[in-house]
Amino acid sequence: MLIFGRSLDYPMEFEILHKDSASDARAGILKTDHSEIQTPVFMPVGTAGTVKGVHQRDLMDDVNAPIILGNTYHLYLRPGLETLRGAGGLHGFMNWDRSILTDSGGYQVFSLAANRKLSPEGAQFRSHIDGSKHLFTPENIVDIQRIIGADIMMAFDECTPWPCDLKYARNSLELTHQWLDRGLNQFNSTDPVYGHRQAFFPIVQGSVFKELRKISAEYVAEKGAVGNAIGGLSVGEPAEEMYAMLEVVNALLPVDKPRYLMGVGTPVNILEAISMGVDMFDCVMPTRNGRNGMLFTRHGIINIKNRKWMDDYSPVDSDGYSFVDTQYSRAYLRHLIISGEMLGAQIASLHNLAFYLWLVRTAFEEIKSGTFTSWKENLIPALSTRL
């Protein structure tokens, strides 16, 4: 089927421009109908159709994010599908004309909703907003994401909680795989709503069990999707376990398709995962921790609430890439955060997002230059320093 002369069988292009010789890192370009995305990429989280505290203009021009995330669970409940459809989808609704990826709501149903009831059919739950009753199925989650209009849609899965035993993880994985087949089927038998292409990513689960991760990665790889995601990590387990799972999974996921590690993470997590062949990331950390006064910089982590910043009139981050980094001082930002002023959250969010995007842009350049691994090894000790 053709829309605008493009085959919908190829809902997204991905090209690897360079592979690092000393690691599995890759520099690539991912193309949707809304933007060209250099990978590795970090996607700011815009849960309810807004990256908290950041104007779309600043997300474009200051943070320079080529793609952001929306949450199916939140957007389905509010503003709701009728409003989104009337706006021509989330792009039109929030006035964002670069790419959007939506997660499938699986994680949110289990972390936010009330009265959850899981069955082979899907997940029944009550809205955390008004208590209303809803059912998510692998099929309607595709339909909902069609209406949201995400460039990249995610399969409905159970994000296996950590810790859990092998039996639970195996059953959970089996459900996720059944749901994947049903979601893929729905994806293949429906069309985009707004004329732009939509891709569909399966999700590898399997908790921290290598044998399950292997089974899942093989199962997912065989679907031949244009991109694949790794879920159920960074949910409390030690970082070493996450890296061990990544090693197993990335050895099996197709090398020529983008790999998306969901919900990760710290700057160090991101660099390590890039070196293991991951291309896409999202995390609430830069905005959520920013609102609480934690700033990530290339020299280390600043807790701006500490008394030591009280009379530090130097810029928030003299190496920073956001306008806020040089326009405001640390003493001023400390005052705002301690006083609970909105502007403090706005400044910290912009700073952190600009830092995360700088990190992945620089990783791209370093991979292209063949210097990624030494750059990463030099940077990592600084990144986790507490300033």
Next chain:
Amino acid sequence: MLIFGRSLDYPMEFEILHKDSASDARAGILKTDHSEIQTPVFMPVGTAGTVKGVHQRDLMDDVNAPIILGNTYHLYLRPGLETLRGAGGLHGFMNWDRSILTDSGGYQVFSLAANRKLSPEGAQFRSHIDGSKHLFTPENIVDIQRIIGADIMMAFDECTPWPCDLKYARNSLELTHQWLDRGLNQFNSTDPVYGHRQAFFPIVQGSVFKELRKISAEYVAEKGAVGNAIGGLSVGEPAEEMYAMLEVVNALLPVDKPRYLMGVGTPVNILEAISMGVDMFDCVMPTRNGRNGMLFTRHGIINIKNRKWMDDYSPVDSDGYSFVDTQYSRAYLRHLIISGEMLGAQIASLHNLAFYLWLVRTAFEEIKSGTFTSWKENLIPALSTRL
């Protein structure tokens, strides 16, 4: 005494460019060492050194505010004088190089602080933040505003509550007048801290009693200050009583000095007061009501929470002067405000502030063109329409 070749005896220049023939409205220019301010002017309120939800860059380039307000009470308590002095005053601390006016804290002591005890000496109180004990006097309020570095400092007064009886109002007024003399004395015997000039405005009080307002306006006028303020209005009394007081007071305050009506008000209040000869305004309404979803436009007032805006995909305000007015839709802003998203408060605050500044800029132009009164009469019915 001379600093930078300017006499500190003239801490501010004010020139009236045009007087309206059909009303007492005037168009003028007020010059501080930080900016030239067209009057009538509206001053956005930046209580704790930030106009809530608005970046300084947007306050400059988008709202185009030539002067903002800071609160002595808040700034004294947090970040405190040591931090402010270290930053070179509030201008340096918040990186705002246009003008700043600080209120004296009288109003806040009585509305926010705990364990207030009023005496002829001053006002003792406990901080609403940490319970610490403090004393404000007419003298130290001048000293504090010297350290804050405001271009325009306000006298310490008792903002007489409404309603109150004549006796209370008379005693309160007497205290305010005594405090004015002591404040003026302190002002005249101290110098600016940072090399830029600072003006000092007395405040007319007297509640809603014409005879007291007359006494107070005469008392204040006789001080020969470079500008005069009218306080204790818009504190709950009917608008008609406020206008009646303005008529009494403005007949007595010097015609060639700027008149500042504190804490006022709605767009209609502002236009009426301009027509009665007021030049300067401040109010939390555009930001506070904005955060709650109330939008002021030239066609009327929008409560964006109303269901009728749910699928209104038209711009927030197609006539608006802020970038937010055309970048976001009403349906989207409604979603943000209803969801309690920060961006909703940010958008509404920018919109309302840009509207208020548009209103006073246009008033300036209309006065200059001799068309102010007809413009005002045409506009007022629309301004209070509920859309």
